[in-house]
Ligand SMILES: Nc1ncnc2c1ncn2[C@@H]1O[C@H](COP(=O)(O)OP(=O)(O)O)[C@@H](O)[C@H]1O
């Protein structure tokens with residue numbers, strides 16, 4: 001006869017309530033693990049989508065995600081010419097926050113070369129970008145519809161396609177436009193600012209006595225051209241030719257071009273170690289605290305339920321029960337409570353994780369490890385109760 | 401052979417100034433099939449006597465022999481498996497029935513059998529039989545809280561009898577019952593002593609309850625007086 005289950009059956013109300021409480025706690029622990037994995041997945045998704053081997057960025061920076069990196073767009077030609085590089089394509093990134101339906105609306109805008117790579121990884125509705133201008137592909141998470149218009153910079157953009165779950169390292173959903181549009185949105189000044197700048201440059205040049213008016217005019221056009229140029233990108237991504245050696249190619253790029261070529265592996269390190277390390281430690285700390293709280297709660301529950309059963313335990317001892325019967329009763333109850341609470345937490349997370357504002361990734365390994373930890377906690381927590389139970393004297397069964 | 405032999409049994413609680421001699425130099429014997437009462441007022445040492453015989457409290461001095469086995473001689477005989485002797489040779493009945501609240505009547509009897517290594521099926525069979533013989537056939541699946549005082553005490557008796565012990569020790573088994581139920585319980589014990597050929601030692605402070613007992617010992621301040629034969 002299983003005394004643990006008999007006791008639970010008799011006190012099922014109390015047992016279910018405590019299990020639900022613990023289950024909620026474990027659900028939070030699971031979600032934190034999921035958020036951590038989600039941070040990881042988000043950070044790496046932004047790397048993954050381009051399917052590039054090398055990220056070329058501004059020298060001495062950890063760009064383009066961890067730090068700002070600005071490089072001229074046309075170095076793509078020079079990168080393409082590097083032996084061992086199969087293709088290279090420029091990309092621009094910017095985080096945009098506008099007002100939409102009265103609420104702040106944040107997303108990560110990726111500009112890519114329509115003739116290169118690094119565009120939306122999978123279109124799940126509509127189509128990809130075909131026209132050079134004013135078309136946008138948005139992530140599903142942005143909840144926009146095909147045909148909808150969105151005002152960015154100086155122009156309106158029409159949603160032509162929906163892509164899946166690409167997000168920025170900050171967790172914002174990603175949208176795609178052509179590189180030229182992205183550069184416009186990022187750098188283009190409005191007409192008033194352009195006129196202002198031109199006049200200011202003109203006035204400055206006119207003040208230089210030694211310039212002839214023709215020279216001044218020529219200079220003014222050139223300077224204005226440079227200041228109005230938007231041909232800047234954040235990175236040029238490159239794919240290696242079959243058989244090319246990554247290290248060699250990296251070295252060539254940095255030696256010849258004075259840019260920093262970051263391999264995917266290095267980029268992963270920058271993103272995970274640098275950007276999400278703090279979040280990871282914080283989540284880890286919370287998880288440990290919550291597990292300690294769970295352990296304390298389980299100990300308390302098992303201890304009080306042992307105290308409630310002192311007379312039962314004394315009676316069992318008096319009629320000659322072996323210690324294993326008594327230890328088994330307490331231990332099994334503790335493990336059962338842990339297992340049921342875990343189950344409740346798991347179901348809870350399974351039902352809700354898609355509704356979390358941030359991505360939650362449930363890794364089977366994490367869940368199994370947590371289960372093992374919970375079982376270990378239950379076992380350790382029941383020791384207090386078991387110790388108490390073993391000290392009970394059979395004589396305590398006697399008397400009123 | 402006696403079922404219970406007690407010789408110069410003394411139990412002293414505590415040491416030095418605060419020492420309390422709860423039982424002093426008790427000597428008596430109980431034969432199998434005999435129903436014996438220990439009668440005395442509260443605090444006279446009845447429970448102490450019972451627990452000293454029942455391998456619950458270690459006797460300070462004197463000898464205890466249960467069913468031919470030496471249990472104590474100036475303290476417990478070293479190396480005894482007390483729990484095993486308790487579950488194989490002894491049955492206990494308490495003042496409060498001490499049924500396990502989360503087990504049904506049937507399960508309360510079954511547990512005593514299962515800890516004595518009977519299979520679940522055997523235990524269930526024997527427990528059901530026992531409870532039916534004690535007129536509890538309609539109460540098998542009730543929890544103790546749903547039983548009347550008399551019913552609960554009969555379940556406790558069934559549990560004490562489950563392993564067919566040679567000796568049954570009952571501590572004020574009628575104290576929580578009204579007179580009529582109390583007398584019924586005592587009558588039942590009398591019947592069981594004869595039928596099962598067990599020695600039954602009943603402790604009580606209520607002299608109205610000891611009708612029909614084979615022997616009655618009166619105890620006062622830890623001292624057992626001579627056996628009193630009573631006219632019924
Ligand atoms: N565990 C104990 N420690 C110290 N003194 C005890 C203990 N148990 C009983 N006594 C004392 O021993 C005496 C006999 O008690 P008890 O055997 O319980 O009597 P009864 O069962 O007849 O009421 C009382 O004076 C009681 O206070």
Ligand SMILES: [Mg+2]
Nearest residue numbers: 446447448571
């Ligand atoms: Mg007493």
